[in-house]
Amino acid sequence: MIRKVVLSENDLPDRWYNIVADLPSELPPALHPRTLAPLAPDDLLPLLPSGVVEQEFSRERWIEIPDQVRDLYRIWRPSPMYRATRLERALDTPARIYFKYEGVSPAGSHKPNTAVPQAYYAKQDNVKRLTSETGAGQWGSALSFAGSLFGLDVTVYMVRSSYDQKPYRKMLMSTWGADVHPSPSDRTESGRAALAADPDSPGSIGVAISEAVQDALSRDDTRFALGSISNNVLLHQTVIGLEARKQLEIFDDYPDVVIGCVGGGSGYAGLAYPFLRDRLAGHRTGTRFVAVEPDACPSLTRGAYAYDYPDTASLGPVLPMYTLGHNFMPAPIHAGGLRHHGSSPTMGVLVEHGLIQARSYAQRDIFSAAVTFARNEGFVMAPESAHGVRGAIDEALAAREAGEERVILTHVSGHGHFDMAAYESYLAGTLDDHQPSQEQITAALAELPAAAALV
Numbered sequence: 001m002i003r004k005v006v007l008s009e010n011d012l013p014d015r016w017y018n019i020v021a022d023l024p025s026e027l028p029p030a031l032h033p034r035t036l037a038p039l040a041p042d043d044l045l046p047l048l049p050s051g052v053v054e055q056e057f058s059r060e061r062w063i064e065i066p067d068q069v070r071d072l073y074r075i076w077r078p079s080p081m082y083r084a085t086r087l088e089r090a091l092d093t094p095a096r097i098y099f100k101y102e103g104v105s106p107a108g109s110h111k112p113n114t115a116v117p118q119a120y121y122a123k124q125d126n127v128k129r130l131t132s133e134t135g136a137g138q139w140g141s142a143l144s145f146a147g148s149l150f151g152l153d154v155t156v157y158m159v160r161s162s163y164d165q166k167p168y169r170k171m172l173m174s175t176w177g178a179d180v181h182p183s184p185s186d187r188t189e190s191g192r193a194a195l196a197a198d199p200d201s202p203g204s205i206g207v208a209i210s211e212a213v214q215d216a217l218s219r220d221d222t223r224f225a226l227g228s229i230s231n232n233v234l235l236h237q238t239v240i241g242l243e244a245r246k247q248l249e250i251f252d253d254y255p256d257v258v259i260g261c262v263g264g265g266s267g268y269a270g271l272a273y274p275f276l277r278d279r280l281a282g283h284r285t286g287t288r289f290v291a292v293e294p295d296a297c298p299s300l301t302r303g304a305y306a307y308d309y310p311d312t313a314s315l316g317p318v319l320p321m322y323t324l325g326h327n328f329m330p331a332p333i334h335a336g337g338l339r340h341h342g343s344s345p346t347m348g349v350l351v352e353h354g355l356i357q358a359r360s361y362a363q364r365d366i367f368s369a370a371v372t373f374a375r376n377e378g379f380v381m382a383p384e385s386a387h388g389v390r391g392a393i394d395e396a397l398a399a400r401e402a403g404e405e406r407v408i409l410t411h412v413s414g415h416g417h418f419d420m421a422a423y424e425s426y427l428a429g430t431l432d433d434h435q436p437s438q439e440q441i442t443a444a445l446a447e448l449p450a451a452a453a454l455v
């Protein structure tokens, strides 16, 4: 039996897949943050590299990966695909469970798949410096790594609570040469406003994005880089699913269910969209697609499908998405990468059409899955990834109940080597579960911008 498929460098995809070309209905346009008129590419040029802006608006189905990016992808790609045979046996299931492992990148997650092309397009424009936000530290690490490859300065605004909890993530970014500041900081207007409101503010991804955007807009030589949600990020991540398709062909299998964790949705989209393409073309109509999110930040399962800002200071483009409201403050769960109030626009369309289903889990449930996985398959994963793996395990248990040979595909989006404090709390039994009240969600949704309704 085959346990693992490692492709050769020659099998690296040479094009990214853009699902915008195949969506079952028109993608609603992004809107200008102040006028709420449809956004034009020129509006984004002060903020993002021109190559990134072009891709953000592209409707081409296939977009060529530049040679230099492909060459840098070879540092860690293609990533391996495993069949979780020991986990299958432990669960006593007739299901076949496959996982694509993205923990092999230098930064330890799938995020360099987009950090590298974003740094490449910045370099093409002669940009000297990139700014960004980071929650758990994964995106900041990926961008710091990518910046070092192209000789770009990188400034990262790291959510204060993570900055204090995860000193080694900060050290990783510093090792790649990045400049890391806890957010809220006194370096930007929105940071100073947040500090004035609460000098001990633990910060949030929304505030950190606002700081990074204001910093980028304040200097001509600087652009901003976003780690999830936007079309171009999801596009770059499709290398995951394009490789996975080839690998499953070698396993001689095709998924009945593609399930994975969703924060903004970039890693899951990267895995799932190349398979969804078959479904959208009317083939393989039995395959189900399931997005998994935390109970503590349930944008797809309990949010509204509406226009909203991606950040707390309302600086970014207004996007059509499932959202809990840009002022929603999620509980400080350990899966920091899933603590964003919104998710990606293309995923919104697919959820609206019932092509992607969503479910959510409590924090202790996902750690129990991560520990079961570690004890059978060895890999100790990021708490974010454990949401998708919890879902995969539940699919396998349901297949056992039904006596059904279900083929399950998931991704382990990152390793958990910087998350040992979280594992420590779980193993010590001191971890809490969090669920926002309906009042909290309703209050945050009352602050949506006055844009047209989506449905």
Ligand SMILES: *Cc1c(COP(=O)(O)O)cnc(C)c1O
Pocket: 109, 110, 111, 138, 139, 227, 228, 229, 261, 262, 263, 264, 265, 266, 267, 268, 337, 338, 382, 384, 385, 413, 414, 415
């Ligand atoms: C950032 C992150 C996520 C969540 O982001 P998506 O855009 O939804 O993929 C998931 N897993 C890991 C390891 C991450 O770093």
